Amino acid sequence: MSEARRKAVPVRRKRHWALRALGWFLAIFFVGVIGAVATFFIVYQATKIPDPNKEFATNTTTVTYDDKKTALGSFYEQNRHTVPLSQIPKHVQDSVIAAEDRTFWTNSGISPSGMARAAFNIAQGEQLQGGSTITQQYVKIMYLTQERTVSRKFQELFIATKLSRQQDKSKTLEGYLNTIYFGEGAYGISAAGDAYFQVSDPRKLSVPQAAFLATVLNNPTVFDIDDKDPRTQKRIIDRYQYVIDGMRQMGTITESQAARYRVKLPALNKKQKNDRYRGPKGFLLDMARKELVRRGFDEDQISGGGLKVTTTFNYNQQKKMVEAATKELPKKRDNLHVGMATVQPGTGALLAMYGGPDYLKSQLNWATLRARPGSSFKPFAVAAALQDGKSIYDMFQGDSPIEIQGKKLNNEFDRDYGDVDLLYATQESVNTAFYDLVDNQMDNGPDKLVDAAEAAGIPKTKALEVGRDNPSTVLGPDPYASPVDMANAYATFAADGKYAPLHVIKEVTGPDGKVLWSEASLTKQQKQAFEPNIARMVNYVLQDVVQKGTGQDAKELDRPVAGKTGTAGGVGVEHRKENAECGGCKDGADTLTSWWTAYTPQLSTSVLYRAGKTGESDLDPYSNEKAFFGGGWPLKTWLAYMEAAHEGLPEEKFAEPDEDDVKNSPTPTSTPSKTPSRTPPSTSQSTPATKPTNTPKNTPSNPPPTKTKPTKTPQWPPLPTGPTIEPSETPDTPGRPGGDQ
Known part of the structure; x- marks a missing residue:
């Protein structure tokens, strides 16, 4: 073939795969758009505007106690x-x-x-x-x-x-x-x-x-x-x-x-x-309504959706709580407020609550309003210390005052105890020992204390988070918790360290009987907040408070009981003007909150007393004692309820902690300057069964004072003047010691 007739063979270029993919994508996209538009117009044309719902909002939502039968009330008609x-x-x-x-x-x-x-x-x-x-x-x-x-x-x-x-x-x-x-x-x-x-x-x-x-x-x-x-x-x-x-x-x-x-x-x-909110039960209805909102039900459903709401409240327990909260009180009762709550350990179910005598007269719920927990916060310090490797027999300074960050902080009545172990410090609620523990003997102690409190169930709040940097956090100086919060947090210890989210709704069904929400959905939120042995050691220590310490009257329940007193000092609202004029002469003179929170293996109950229109007045005039301590009227009110609440319940014991932890010899951090003596823990069934060896003998070198309550001990700075519902959330630095008995 001649060269002239020879032609170049054309080269066929393959289209790049990306261009082919783009073409297919665009084709599919436009088909999809056309299909979507067509579908929209077809559905639009087929849609008919139905007749208005003639039954609109006429189905009243009903609320029952936990038995699903006994009526608690209903929401708005x-x-x-x-x-x-x-x-x-x-x-x-x-x-x-x-x-x-x-x-x-x-x-x-x-x-x-x-x-x-x-x-x-x-x-x-x-x-x-x-x-x-x-x-x-x-x-x-x-x-x-x-x-x-x-x-x-x-x-x-x-x-x-x-x-x-x-x-x-x-x-x-x-x-x-x-x-x-x-x-x-x-x-x-x-x-x-x-x-x-x-x-x-x-x-x-x-x-x-x-x-x-x-x-x-x-x-x-x-x-x-x-x-x-x-x-x-x-x-x-x-x-x-x-x-x-x-x-x-x-x-x-x-x-x-x-x-x-x-x-x-x-x-x-x-x-x-409406009268359906009259009396103490109005607080229960209000709390149930608020929880329904948190569970995703809107107001239309709640008020007129025909829901059937079963709460966790137990009719018999609620009746007994109201009776205790309204009858077992001091003779002087004007402007005296009681908040109470009972939680079932291991479930988080709120079985009973007393927020006040009549919801229609005041919507302030003293069971859910947060207040200063005082020394009732110390069990979280015990838990944090055990997690940090401390022993309940480690020794701490019990004399008063103690210097923390350049400030001298005191025990109640400035009492000296000598060097004491953690078990005895909790039993007698020795403030300086807990300052020594948290602020001197633990790295980042306040931070670990807050972690323990939140793990137990104390809600995370701005005030509590600020407490991570406050040396006085161990004495609960700010509004960290309510009785409902404390009852649930202590219930975590009762349940071998298992935390369960607090709730008041057991089940919600629609008008057709279909279950729309159930407490079973909360199971996944339960967690092991503390190792079982840590919780058992806390129970051991708090049982000692009942057997030998500030909560001895709780022994009358004649069952295993673990608990802690708590009082928070300050300046009552009625004294703040005078205190400002005298330059702080009344700092720490008043008792603003008084607690007793304690539990059996079956029930965890917290009682709080406050006074005054806003809960910021002095409690001391309501008591014949030197101060309105948690071991007084709060414990008496608690006992009146718990005795009735346990009728018919079998006696249960707390699980024993590891024997080695209970028998460990004390490991003093310093040579005690004073050598008090005390009786080792009882070996009865209702208290820790094994007493420690080589128990330190701690008899306070200074006996309890007989003088009247001092006006400036402990030193708590004044709070802002003016009406408030909850105390200020701004702690003083380095802290504010509180009194407790």
């Missing part, structure tokens, strides 16, 4: 008054629009960003919530069930879109304003005005009143005006100001009006709560 939109003034309409859906008049009935957020929550495995427009909220209330599922959310999407196109927006707003839940059992703007201000005619609502109602409807529990927690109050004012600013931006009110209204909330004039 429907309180609803329908008014036409023409009788709802523009500033009232705009307040709700400013709060819930500022694009209401122009949007298509749905919120794409809200739906995206809901989809993200689903992907994260969280509960479907939030992001709804006014139209979507109205659809959920009137046309759908209260369940939060993906299919229900898609139904809401299509119905809201169609409703927005087919129904005048004014009609939707009118329906919404007459059906949305505002709390206090009030459905609709008319009932809400009546409930909060006793103004049932929306035309008579002022701008601040309308803005407040728009504030609480977002979440009546989160924005509960009766909750005196400063964080809740701040949330309310922040939300209220957000509504006011929205009304200003919409032109409903002027700049000067907004500046004037946003300064403070309008004065409330609430109607008295």
Whole structure:
């Protein structure tokens, strides 16, 4: 073949695999988009707006004790008054629009960003919530069930879109304003005005009143005006100001009006709560309602969803607790408050609670309000020390004062004990020994103490976290815990170191009988907070408090009992002005809290006494003793309940700790300067069975004083003046020693 006829053979280039993949991806993508659009329009056309739910919110939720039969009460019955939109003034309409859906008049009935957020929550495995427009909220209330599922959310999407196109927006707003839940059992703007201000005619609502109602409807529990927690109050004012600013931006009110209204909330004039909340049981209902919210049930479901709620409260135990808390008291009772709680070890179930005599007269729950635990915090120091490798026979300074970070801190009445071991220090609640233990003998002692307290079940709070750097944390100087918290934390020791989350709801079923939530779901949150032998050693030490120490009256229960007293000193609210004028002459003169928290293997019960309108007054005038100590009236009230509560229960013993730990000889850290003597622990069945060898003989070199209570011992700095519900969370540095007997 000639060269001229020879032609080059064309080279076929293979298309790069990435280009082919991109082509297929784009093809699939466009097919998917077309399919999604087509599906949307098909479903949209097929969606019918159903008849409004004629049974709307008429099913009252009922609440029972733990037997599922005995009625505890019910939540709000429907309180609803329908008014036409023409009788709802523009500033009232705009307040709700400013709060819930500022694009209401122009949007298509749905919120794409809200739906995206809901989809993200689903992907994260969280509960479907939030992001709804006014139209979507109205659809959920009137046309759908209260369940939060993906299919229900898609139904809401299509119905809201169609409703927005087919129904005048004014009609939707009118329906919404007459059906949305505002709390206090009030459905609709008319009932809400009546409930909060006793103004049932929306035309008579002022701008601040309308803005407040728009504030609480977002979440009546989160924005509960009766909750005196400063964080809740701040949330309310922040939300209220957000509504006011929205009304200003919409032109409903002027700049000067907004500046004037946003300064403070309008004065409330609430109607008295329904009698179903009367008496001590009102606190139980309120606590159950709040827990339902934490479990994901919204206010519509709680008040009108026809739920059947079984609580952990035991009818017989509750009856016995109320009797003890109202009868076993000092003769002087004016402005004296008792908070009590009983938890079942190993389960976290709150069996009984006393928060006050009548919920309708005061919503301050003395069983859940946190207070200074005083020396009742020392068992957590014992647990932390054992975890740190210490022995209950290690020796610590018992003389007073002790110097910590350059400050001298004292025992109650400035009493000297000599060098004492940890067992005796706990038995007699020797403050200086615990300062020596936590602040001198343990690296990062306060930090380890806080870890132990939180592991046991004391909730993590700002005040407690600050305690990681406070040498006086071991004496509980700040509002670390409530009786409910303490009962559950001590129950961890009773349960061989097993922590169980505290709860008051046992089971929730829907109107159809389907179980919507059960306490069984909490099992995965249980944990071994302490090694069993650590917990058993704590039990051993706290039984010694009952047998030989500050809690000896608890022996009358005639069962194995472990417990600890606690008192916290300070300056009562009635003395703070005088104290400021005299430069701190009354620092530490008053007893502000008094505790007895103790447990058997079956029940863990905490009792707290406080005085005064805000719980910040001096307790000492209520006692004939030198001070209102935990081993006095708190223990007596505890005993009156626990004797009745254990009727019919078999006697159980605490598991014994390892014999070697109990028999170890003391390992003194220094030569005792004083050599007191004390009897070794009893070998009876209700106390630790094996006494230690070579037990240090500790008889205090200085006998108990007979003088009246000193005005400046222990040295606790004054707290801020003014009414408070809980004490200041700002500890003094390096600490504030507290007294205890």
